Amino acid sequence: MEFFKIRKDIPFMKNAVVFNAISFVTFLAAVFFLFSRGLHLSVEFTGGTLMEVSYSQPADLNAVRNQIAKIGFTDVQVQNFGTARDVMIRMPAVKGQSSAQQSEQVLTALKEADATAQLRRTEFVGPQVGDELAADGLKALAFVVIGIMIYLAMRFEWKFAVAAIIANLHDVVIILGFFAFFQWEFSLPVLAAVLAVLGYSVNESVVIFDRIRENFRRYRKMNTVEIIDNAITSTISRTIITHGCTQLMVLSMLLFGGATLHYFALALTIGICFGIYSSVFVAAAIAMWLGIRREDLIKTPTKVAGDPDDENSGAVV
Amino acid sequence: MNRYPFWKYAIIVIALLIGSIYTLPNFFGEAPAVQVSAGKSSVKVDAAVQERVEQALKAANLTPEVLTLDNGSLKVRFDNTDNQLKAKDAIQHALVPDANDASYVVALNLLARSPAWLTALNASPMYLGLDLRGGVHFMLQVDMPAALTKKAESLAGDIRTGLREKNVRHSGISRNGQTIEVRFRDMATLEAAQRVIQDQFVDLQTTSAADGADFKLSATINPVAARRVQEQAIKQNITTLHNRINELGVAEPVIQQQGTDRIVVQLPGVQDTAKAKDILGRTATLEIRMVDDSAEARSAELGNGPVPFGTERFLERSGQAVIVKKQVILTGENLTDAQPGFDNQTQEAAVHLTLDAKGARIFKDVTRESVGKRMAILLFEKGKGEVVTAPVIRSEIGGGRVQISGRMSTVEANDTALLLRAGSLAAPMEIIEERTIGPSLGAENIAKGFDSVTWGFVAVTAFMCVYYMLFGVFSSVALAVNLLLLVAVLSMLQATLTLPGMAAMALVLGMAIDANVLINERVREELRNGASPQSAIHAGYDRAWATILDSNVTTLIAGLALLAFGSGPVRGFAVVHCLGILTSMFSAVFFSRGLVNVWYGRQKKLQSVSIGTVWRA
Numbered sequence: 012m013e014f015f016k017i018r019k020d021i022p023f024m025k026n027a028v029v030f031n032a033i034s035f036v037t038f039l040a041a042v043f044f045l046f047s048r049g050l051h052l053s054v055e056f057t058g059g060t061l062m063e064v065s066y067s068q069p070a071d072l073n074a075v076r077n078q079i080a081k082i083g084f085t086d087v088q089v090q091n092f093g094t095a096r097d098v099m100i101r102m103p104a105v106k107g108q109s110s111a112q113q114s115e116q117v118l119t120a121l122k123e124a125d126a127t128a129q130l131r132r133t134e135f136v137g138p139q140v141g142d143e144l145a146a147d148g149l150k151a152l153a154f155v156v157i158g159i160m161i162y163l164a165m166r167f168e169w170k171f172a173v174a175a176i177i178a179n180l181h182d183v184v185i186i187l188g189f190f191a192f193f194q195w196e197f198s199l200p201v202l203a204a205v206l207a208v209l210g211y212s213v214n215e216s217v218v219i220f221d222r223i224r225e226n227f228r229r230y231r232k233m234n235t236v237e238i239i240d241n242a243i244t245s246t247i248s249r250t251i252i253t254h255g256c257t258q259l260m261v262l263s264m265l266l267f268g269g270a271t272l273h274y275f276a277l278a279l280t281i282g283i284c285f286g287i288y289s290s291v292f293v294a295a296a297i298a299m300w301l302g303i304r305r306e307d308l309i310k311t312p313t314k315v316a317g318d319p320d321d322e323n324s325g326a327v328v
Numbered sequence: 329m330n331r332y333p334f335w336k337y338a339i340i341v342i343a344l345l346i347g348s349i350y351t352l353p354n355f356f357g358e359a360p361a362v363q364v365s366a367g368k369s370s371v372k373v374d375a376a377v378q379e380r381v382e383q384a385l386k387a388a389n390l391t392p393e394v395l396t397l398d399n400g401s402l403k404v405r406f407d408n409t410d411n412q413l414k415a416k417d418a419i420q421h422a423l424v425p426d427a428n429d430a431s432y433v434v435a436l437n438l439l440a441r442s443p444a445w446l447t448a449l450n451a452s453p454m455y456l457g458l459d460l461r462g463g464v465h466f467m468l469q470v471d472m473p474a475a476l477t478k479k480a481e482s483l484a485g486d487i488r489t490g491l492r493e494k495n496v497r498h499s500g501i502s503r504n505g506q507t508i509e510v511r512f513r514d515m516a517t518l519e520a521a522q523r524v525i526q527d528q529f530v531d532l533q534t535t536s537a538a539d540g541a542d543f544k545l546s547a548t549i550n551p552v553a554a555r556r557v558q559e560q561a562i563k564q565n566i567t568t569l570h571n572r573i574n575e576l577g578v579a580e581p582v583i584q585q586q587g588t589d590r591i592v593v594q595l596p597g598v599q600d601t602a603k604a605k606d607i608l609g610r611t612a613t614l615e616i617r618m619v620d621d622s623a624e625a626r627s628a629e630l631g632n633g634p635v636p637f638g639t640e641r642f643l644e645r646s647g648q649a650v651i652v653k654k655q656v657i658l659t660g661e662n663l664t665d666a667q668p669g670f671d672n673q674t675q676e677a678a679v680h681l682t683l684d685a686k687g688a689r690i691f692k693d694v695t696r697e698s699v700g701k702r703m704a705i706l707l708f709e710k711g712k713g714e715v716v717t718a719p720v721i722r723s724e725i726g727g728g729r730v731q732i733s734g735r736m737s738t739v740e741a742n743d744t745a746l747l748l749r750a751g752s753l754a755a756p757m758e759i760i761e762e763r764t765i766g767p768s769l770g771a772e773n774i775a776k777g778f779d780s781v782t783w784g785f786v787a788v789t790a791f792m793c794v795y796y797m798l799f800g801v802f803s804s805v806a807l808a809v810n811l812l813l814l815v816a817v818l819s820m821l822q823a824t825l826t827l828p829g830m831a832a833m834a835l836v837l838g839m840a841i842d843a844n845v846l847i848n849e850r851v852r853e854e855l856r857n858g859a860s861p862q863s864a865i866h867a868g869y870d871r872a873w874a875t876i877l878d879s880n881v882t883t884l885i886a887g888l889a890l891l892a893f894g895s896g897p898v899r900g901f902a903v904v905h906c907l908g909i910l911t912s913m914f915s916a917v918f919f920s921r922g923l924v925n926v927w928y929g930r931q932k933k934l935q936s937v938s939i940g941t942v943w944r945a
Binding site: 131140151207215268 | 467760761764769772776779781783788791794831835837838839845846849853871875879881883884886887889890893894895896898901902905940
């Protein structure tokens with residue numbers, strides 16, 4: 012089987028401006044939604060109490076809301092979680108009352124109304140922990156960005172490093188934009204997914220850059236644009252198949268992983284889709300505009316013929 | 329050209345063998361068990377205890393499947409829960425005659441059902457996190473400023489005594505937050521005082537300043553001492569928590585320090601959060617009272633008469649009754665420290681108490697009036713009092729330093745000091761994070777994680793086999809080996825597996841296939857360009873290697889960042905993610921090449937390879 016019988020190099024770079032414009036607009040939209048709507052942060056970040064209660068029959072959310080309101084808690088969110096029988100209750104932290112008392116009171120009230128109510132999970136996070144988590148998340152992001160840039164700058168060249176990071180950070184912002192737009196819950200696993208995606212889609216750019224470097228060595232007569240087009244075309248089948256396989260795994264998580272892994276898998280899905288787009292259309296174009304040249308990658312252009320280290324000396328025809 | 333030297337095959341076989349052995353325990357499941365561990369620092373679970381347990385079980389007509397003694401805990405495994413519960417009762421009855429004074433913790437637990445030879449190899453199943461097995465997780469924040477304030481308070485008292493002894497006249501000592509301020513009329517006295525403080529109190533650093541007509545000397549705890557105070561405070565809180573949690577009868581509690589001022593407590597299997605929180609948050613109180621030694625009290629002590637008016641009857645730890653007056657002299661608040669040690673003259677084991685300024689003053693007055701009488705130190709927990717110790721007062725005790733000695737072993741001194749400190753927690757704690765997961769949810773989470781991994785794996789391997797034919801089969805086998813090695817490494821390291829960890833496992837498998845796709849695509853490309861099958865395989869693997877390395881390093885950087893900065897669920901994800909990337913490098917490149925070499929490498933005149941369609945332009 013072969014999905015990709017591409018006879019001629021696809022002129023990706025000819026339309027680079029259009030692709031980058033699309034990506035820039037998406038990026039701006041994501042930033043706009045991030046600021047206008049903000050992220051719907053989970054209890055882990057905001058502090059507060061979360062309870063998951065399960066009933067033997069489908070639960071009446073309004074009744075649950077009333078029962079909780081009756082014992083004097085305000086600003087409480089009640090929603091279904093996974094199935095109609097499971098209810099998730101989120102409460103902000105109340106001053107002067109420990110989470111223990113809070114969840115106990117709520118559960119007692121719910122049990123009075125329906126004895127089948129069963130506590131499946133509670134989670135309480137103090138406000139000081141939430142701030143730390145946000146700070147740690149940003150630190151981790153900075154670490155990843157700097158680490159990857161240094162590595163790429165060493166293995167390739169700074170222009171590649173900059174291009175890869177710009178392309179992939181824009182993926183991250185777009186994922187966050189989706190979460191802001193749909194007001195999906197942004198929890199710690201989602202943060203992990205976002206950072207994993209960052210590492211993963213840099214992968215993609217690395218594969219293409221690797222091929223660009225190889226092409227520079229191999230095809231001495233091609234110009235930069237042709238070389239990039241050839242590199243992307245010859246890696247496109249691998250790109251799609253790899254991402255397809257990863258997406259199969261993520262899809263399996265989305266289908267079987269239940270509510271807990273739902274947003275995690277969703278973040279990965281968006282990340283994978285935009286990861287392909289940004290690596291193929293954006294990263295290489297930025298590298299091109301930054302002015303990569305053959306000389307940047309092949310450090311000693313005037314090599315003696317027959318140098319054993321020179322890739323061009325033997326195997327390749 | 330496509331042959332491995334012998335040692336490379338050997339490495340592969342060894343890796344597979346070790347991988348299989350350490351993965352194996354995960355398939356045996358768990359069996360109900362009873363676990364016996366020490367409830368006090370003074371008792372040990374040893375062969376003698378094992379014998380007692382064996383006898384108790386024999387008496388109850390129960391035969392355990394396995395009985396092991398390791399790391400100070402005795403584990404007894406049974407074939408069903410019925411016998412487990414019966415055994416727990418029998419053992420409890422034999423080892424813990426008095427439930428209020430439990431020397432041993434007898435708890436229900438689950439033990440791996442793996443055969444003894446695996447256990448002997450130290451192969452145990454993966455350690456499941458709370459979200460997979462159910463239980464309670466708490467994070468407690470220790471109030472360090474309060475600990476430092478308390479220390480400053482006691483130092484203020486010490487300074488007062490120190491200055492008086494050296495006849496340095498001050499016009500007032502006060503504590504302002506964590507700073508101790510001493511006022512003087514003139515500069516000369518201030519300097520004298522400064523010398524005294526520098527000589528006697530190495531923990532303090534001083535600054536002097538003019539304050540109106542007076543001179544003010546400010547002393548603060550220096551950073552080294554402050555750090556020591558904080559370390560002690562957190563250690564002490566951990567010890568206290570240990571003692572309290574023992575009471576809950578949890579088989580494998582985790583109590584760990586996190587950062588400088590936090591404690592994480594995890595109680596797997598505990599469902600009654602309310603009780604757990606109650607016990608964790610409980611404050612034991614300490615009271616010092618006088619012992620009534622009148623004739624009526626004496627007879628009441630022996631159980632021959634009624635308890636006299638205005639007194640109460642408490643039991644000593646040895647079971648001896650003591651009649652104590654109701655009037656409280658001092659409470660735990662006035663006690664700043666209790667340390668085990670030795671008497672300077674007799675070299676007997678002793679407990680050294682330190683009282684704060686107020687406590688010292690009261691104590692001095694009381695001891696002056698009651699030389700020869702007994703006083704009792706009582707510890708109240710759950711509203712129930714117990715006499716920790718009831719020493720005789722030999723002489724007037726001033727200065728707030730008290731020594732209790734006589735007829736005490738070192739172990740007892742340790743225990744008593746611990747109890748006294750428990751009665752006055754070094755610093756208050758607050759629960760800042762709490763997670764409870766029901767057991768049914770835990771089981772569901774395991775099933776969900778397992779399903780995700782399985783179906784994802786099936787889908788990916790099915791696709792690979794169809795698209796790349798035999799090479800796809802090689803890739804799939806390599807992916808399976810990756811999973812095997814990952815599970816083996818996780819079992820070996822006993823890293824905690826959580827639901828995000830299982831998600832990472834699925835994700836890492838999805839990413840690991842990338843290496844094989846790269847290789848297979850490269851081989852196809854070489855074939856397309858007209859290379860012979862053998863050289864295509866060779867070139868495919870060689871060329872793809874650099875790319876695989878680069879892409880794995882970038883993914884690993886992200887994984888390490890998560891590991892370094894992540895907490896809780898993120899860390900569980902990161903551990904599996906990082907390990908998975910490492911194992912995938914081995915399986916996807918080294919191992920799959922081995923398979924290809926075995927299959928194709930020996931055929932000298934290879935005409936074609938089964939890698940799916942290779943089209944020619």
